[in-house]
């Protein structure tokens with residue numbers, strides 16, 4: 001009888017088992033990665049498999065396009081990198097080097113595991129644990145990815161200081177946006193800092209409008225394009241469909257003329273904002289009414305004469 005060490009198929013199966021064990025030990029995964037040996041990561045929401053494919057089409061492919069079809073020769077910084085999904089996209093698009101930074105150790109471990117399993121050359125990447133506002137970014141970068149992060153922070157000007165401070169010529173931003181059709185930030189709150197997708201410091205958040213992103217980028221010397229959606233299937237994409245999520249490419253020199261631009265006029269935004277507010281107020285009124293009803297029922301029970 002041959003042992004696993006003698007039988008390459010057995011060895012591969014053991015490796016797959018070991019990989020699966022390490023994946024399971026790293027808690028919740030936000031992305032499905034297909035890894036060697038038929039192993040994949042267990043994504044926490046099935047509809048997010050499509051979401052990440054569609055996000056890739058909508059903003060990552062346009063980034064590669066403005067870079068001439070490849071990220072070859074470029075160094076990429078991935079802020080809030082989570083399990084390294086976008087870092088891996090950058091490597092697959094030919095980036096020379098990627099640095100991923102995230103405020104949670106589990107995400108750094110996940111990203112490291114994915115890159116190990118995929119066999120990415122170690123000289124081409126590094127993952128570091130840290131709050132991006134306290135991290136020291138000593139190296140220069142050509143491209144910064146700020147994906148799914150802007151609405152998890154309370155420091156919109158500071159994040160542009162971080163991004164512009166790396167010397168990056170291109171920024172790719174994907175964020176939840178307030179629908180108000182002028183420049184402002186909506187104050188919001190994280191439901192919990194324990195949620196691994198959320199902020200790592202303050203519960204208070206400042207959600208930008210589209211105009212605010214343009215203003216911030218201009219302040220730091222970037223020209224900006226809000227990208228048209230390229231979405232073939234809206235499964236898991238409700239926030240994009242309802243215009244509450246948008247993606248932007250900001251550039252200091254690379255021409256952006258070839259990009260398809262988002263075309264949403266102020267009236268459309270205002271209408272969508274009005275509908276959203278009306279729905280929120282209606283929910284509030286229904287909650288109040290149901291509270292009043294239960295209070296009235298309780299009062300009637302107390303007053304009811306006992307037999």
Ligand SMILES: C[S@@+](CC[C@H](N)C(=O)[O-])C[C@H]1O[C@@H](n2cnc3c(N)ncnc32)[C@H](O)[C@@H]1O
Nearest residue numbers: 080082102103130131132147148197198199200
């Ligand atoms: C919603 S996830 C987005 C992940 C990924 N970039 C994407 O777009 O799919 C936000 C990530 O940012 C990280 N994060 C939030 N605030 C951070 C901060 N101040 N510094 C570093 N990482 C942060 C979280 O731990 C989480 O992994």
